[in-house]
Amino acid sequence: MRRVVLASVGVVVALIGLPSPTGGTSHADVGPGARRCFDVSGSAGDAAIVNLTPVGARADGYGLLVSSDVQEPPTASNVNYSAGSVAPNVAVVPIGADGQVCFVNAQHSSVHLVADQLGVIDADSYQPATPSGAPQRALDTRAVGVPEPPADPSDIVHGRQLTAANTGLRAAGFVYDVATDTFKHPVDGALRRSGTIRTSRDGQVIANVDVEGAIIVEHDNVTIRNCRVRYDGTVYGIDARSTSPVGTLIEYCDITHIGPEPHEAYGIFLSRGTARYLNIYGWQAGFIAGTDTRIEYSRITDLRAISGTHGTGGSADGGSNISFYRNYIEGNTSAALALYSRSPFHGVSVRENYFDASTRPSFCLNAGDNKNGTGVNTDIKVVGNVFGTTKYPECGQFGTHYRWDPTRPGAQWCDNRLSTGVPVGREVGC
Numbered sequence: 001m002r003r004v005v006l007a008s009v010g011v012v013v014a015l016i017g018l019p020s021p022t023g024g025t026s027h028a029d030v031g032p033g034a035r036r037c038f039d040v041s042g043s044a045g046d047a048a049i050v051n052l053t054p055v056g057a058r059a060d061g062y063g064l065l066v067s068s069d070v071q072e073p074p075t076a077s078n079v080n081y082s083a084g085s086v087a088p089n090v091a092v093v094p095i096g097a098d099g100q101v102c103f104v105n106a107q108h109s110s111v112h113l114v115a116d117q118l119g120v121i122d123a124d125s126y127q128p129a130t131p132s133g134a135p136q137r138a139l140d141t142r143a144v145g146v147p148e149p150p151a152d153p154s155d156i157v158h159g160r161q162l163t164a165a166n167t168g169l170r171a172a173g174f175v176y177d178v179a180t181d182t183f184k185h186p187v188d189g190a191l192r193r194s195g196t197i198r199t200s201r202d203g204q205v206i207a208n209v210d211v212e213g214a215i216i217v218e219h220d221n222v223t224i225r226n227c228r229v230r231y232d233g234t235v236y237g238i239d240a241r242s243t244s245p246v247g248t249l250i251e252y253c254d255i256t257h258i259g260p261e262p263h264e265a266y267g268i269f270l271s272r273g274t275a276r277y278l279n280i281y282g283w284q285a286g287f288i289a290g291t292d293t294r295i296e297y298s299r300i301t302d303l304r305a306i307s308g309t310h311g312t313g314g315s316a317d318g319g320s321n322i323s324f325y326r327n328y329i330e331g332n333t334s335a336a337l338a339l340y341s342r343s344p345f346h347g348v349s350v351r352e353n354y355f356d357a358s359t360r361p362s363f364c365l366n367a368g369d370n371k372n373g374t375g376v377n378t379d380i381k382v383v384g385n386v387f388g389t390t391k392y393p394e395c396g397q398f399g400t401h402y403r404w405d406p407t408r409p410g411a412q413w414c415d416n417r418l419s420t421g422v423p424v425g426r427e428v429g430c
Contacts, residue, residue, distance in 0.1 A: 029056075029112045030063075030105045033205040036113070037068050037102040042120035044097045047128070049121065052103065053088040053114040054081035061108035068096030073104045081111060092121065094128060107188070107207045156297060160354035160386055160419075162328040167299040168279030172226050172252035183210070183228060183254075191228060199245075214239060221247035232259030236269040237283075241290060248273030257282040263306055270295075271319070285312045285332065291319030296326055303332035310334040313355075315366075318343035324350050331357045331364055331396065338366035339403075344375030347410075351381070354419075356388030357396055364388075364395035367404035379410030381429075388419045400424050 030036050040048040054063060062077035079089035093101050103113055156162065164170065174183040174191075184190040188208060196213030197206060199222050206215060207225040214231050215224055217240040224238065231237040237255045240248040248270065255267045255278060267280040271290030278298040280286045286300035293316075300313045311332030316322050318341040329336045336355040339345060345368060355364040364387050368377045382404070387395035394400050395418065404425065406413060412429035 029110045030103060031110045032061075033105060033107045033207055034110075035102050035104050037096075037098075037100045038115060039099055040095055040101055040117050040120075042095050042099075043123070044095055044099065045123035046095050047092050047121040047123070047126040048095050048101050049090065049092050049118040050101065051088055051090050051116040051118055052079045053086060053116070054079055055086050055112040055114060057081045057083055057085060057109045057111040059083050059109035061106045061111060063106065063111070063113070064104045065091040065093045066102050066104060067094040068098055068100040068102050069094075070096075070102070077106075083109070090118065092126075094123075094126070095120075107205070156326060158352050158354065158384075158386065159297075159326045159328045160388075162297065162299045162326075162354075164279055164299065167277050167297065168254040169226060169228060169252060170279075171277045174226070185226075188226075191226070216242075217245045217248055218243045220245050222249075224248070224250045225252055227253040229253060229255045230258045231255075231265070232257065234259075234263055234265050236266050238268045238270075240273055241269045241271045241288075244271070246272040246292075250275040250278065252277045254279045254281075256280075257284075257304070261304070261306060264309065267300070284309060285315065286329070287314040289314065289316045289322055289324075292321045293319075294323040294325065296323070299328045301328070301330045303330060305333050310338075312336070312338045312366075314338075315340050316345070316348065317341060318345060320346040322348045324348075324353055326351070327353045329353060329355055331355065334362055335366045335396070335402070336364045339368045339377075339380070340366065341368065341370045341377060344370060345377045345380055347379045349381050350383070350385060352384040354386045354388060355395055357391040362396055362398050363400065363402040365401040365404075367401050368408075369403040377405070377408050380408065381410070381412040382416060382425075383412060383414045385416045385424075386419055387416070387424055390419075394418070 042048055050065060060082050062080040064073050064076060065078045066073050078091035079087060081087040095101060169183045174185050176183050182190055191208055191210035194209050194211050197211060198216045199219045202219045203221045204219060205223045209227050211229045215229060215238045229237045238250060257265055265283055266285045266288055267283045268275060268287045270293050272292040274294045275298060276296045280300045281302040282304060284304055284306055289295055303311055305311055312334050313329035313331055313336040315338040367382060368380050370377055387400045406428040413425050414427055414430035416424040418424055
């Protein structure tokens with residue numbers, strides 16, 4: 001039997017009766033939400049049989065064993081532990097291309113871990129429950145009456161299908177209690193209350209939090225997941241751009257403004273990252289996006305009009321490789337989505353979104369306003385979008401769109417329609 005120890009050696013020796021290793025080396029525990037990978041016997045694609053023993057947890061929690069090839073673990077568990085417990089359990093998982101498997105700890109508590117490899121199943125003889133090899137939860141009797149898990153993104157075929165029920169925390173399985181004004185998950189429990197959070201390290205995971213204030217990202221590859229942000233200031237609810245971080249992921253969050261007047265306040269400020277399954281509401285503007293940014297499957301509604309300002313559901317202010325995909329975006333005093341470029345756009349995809357008016361938007365889509373007049377916008381593609389007619393016959397007070405220039409290099413305008421089915425605009429580059 002091959003033994004891999006990921007723990008404080010002194011603690012494990014005392015609990016499982018092993019001889020103390022020479023030198024008494026100490027290893028860090030596995031922190032909340034952390035991922036620890038280790039080598040196992042066998043070849044890539046084979047299945048490793050591993051006995052997991054969480055030791056010395058500070059609170060109740062659970063862990064999941066996955067192949068090192070799996071980047072986004074599912075909601076499931078291989079082993080559950082209590083505060084101070086020693087809780088062994090066997091897991092079987094495919095070996096990754098690098099010869100490793102990984103223990104992924106839940107967000108609840110740090111824990112030490114002993115991992116004992118018991119054997120290997122040949123790839124030809126192993127049939128995992130899921131294509132990734134991660135567990136598939138087959139039954140949880142505690143979840144009676146709880147909403148179904150979030151749909152796979154491929155099940156949402158257009159932004160018009162997004163609601164408060166399939167975006168934000170509810171899409172991650174959280175249930176809102178009106179009486180206590182709290183969100184609670186049937187397995188993970190209630191969100192942790194917090195004031196403003198400022199990141200402290202690269203790769204940090206901020207999850208299951210109820211923030212009264214802002215989240216400020218100052219490091220690379222930060223993940224923000226399962227959160228409620230209630231902000232009352234005049235800047236950004238989640239700021240993942242001011243200090244130029246890269247690799248930010250924001251998902252399954254409700255982001256709202258709770259102040260009396262959100263003058264020049266934006267739900268998220270994002271560059272070089274991805275935002276998905278967000279429920280953003282109550283802002284002067286829902287978001288500002290920059291270079292290398294993707295916003296998808298998000299709902300931006302209930303914008304608050306402020307006299308003398310240009311409010312939008314969301315906007316981009318120049319750059320390249322920007323994508324808006326399958327979102328539901330209501331407008332404000334200016335537009336639902338506005339491509340206001342302070343520098344030229346080079347590669348913007350606006351695909352399969354649903355735009356609608358809320359107060360008095362001039363147009364539903366500003367399709368490329370080069371405000372500073374320098375440079376040429378290129379490769380702006382507007383495809384398969386629906387322009388709502390519930391408040392105005394042509395989506396916006398003055399029409400569906402503005403500042404579209406079909407003569408620019410790479411321009412594409414295809415299959416855009418009013419919600420009544422009437423085509424919008426002249427087809428270009430289809």
